[in-house]
Amino acid sequence: MENLDKIDLQILKQLQDNSNINIKELAAKLFLTATPVYERIKRLEREGYIMKYVALLDKEKMNRGMIVFCNVRLKEHARNVGANFVKDIVALPEIIECYNIAGDYDFMLKILVANMNSYQDFVMNKLSTIENIGNTESIFVMGEIKHSTALTF
Template sequence: MENLDNTDLQILKQLQQDSNISIKDLAAKLFLTATPVYERIKRLEREGYIMKYVALLDKKKLNRGMTVFCNVRLKEHAKNVGANFVKDIVALPEIIECYNIAGDYDFMLKILVADMASYQDFVMNKLSTIENIGNTQSVFVMGEIKHSTELSF
């Protein structure tokens, strides 16, 4: 963050809240003209501060209302085994996030499915076919208290 000034940080904050905001409207919020704001955004993109722009979707309306966190312990920890596991996990669309973690388990998966029957089907027909899984522990979300995509700075 050493290359970022307050204006850069304000641009990032505004874009996190609404990445669809026009350059003109963003410039007005920052009391600047459009050209320097546009140039700063392009620099932030080039330097990797802005990785991409996305639309946030309503998972319930798209029949993915059940969130499950699944902890996975591998049987073996050889480099190629872990790489194969990651390749298999990335290919499953129900898994929207995967973290390599420390502790009793090796990975934490965030899975979105329609309901319990869908999760059972996912476990039986997809997750269980992945080699080298020693055991799993599933945690079912009863209610979402806080969900944010914004980074604070």
């Protein structure tokens, strides 16, 4: 972050709030002209500060409103076993995030499904078919208090 100045940080903040903003509008908010803002954005993209642009969808409207965190403990920890687990997890569209964690479990999965029946089907017909899972613990979200995709600085 040492390569970023105040204007770069303002650009990043604005793009996190609305990545669909056009260059002219963004430049006006920053009291700059469009060309330097455009050049800064391109540099931020090249340097990897901006990884990609996305549209955030409404989970409820997409019939994926139930959030479940599932902790997974593997039976064994050989390198190929972990790699196979990761390959299988990445292929499941219900899993939107996967973290390798320290503690009692090896992985934490964030899963979006329609409802409890959908989650049961997911566990019985997809998750349980993955080899080397020793133990799981499901945590069901009752209410989302804070959810943000923005990094603050």
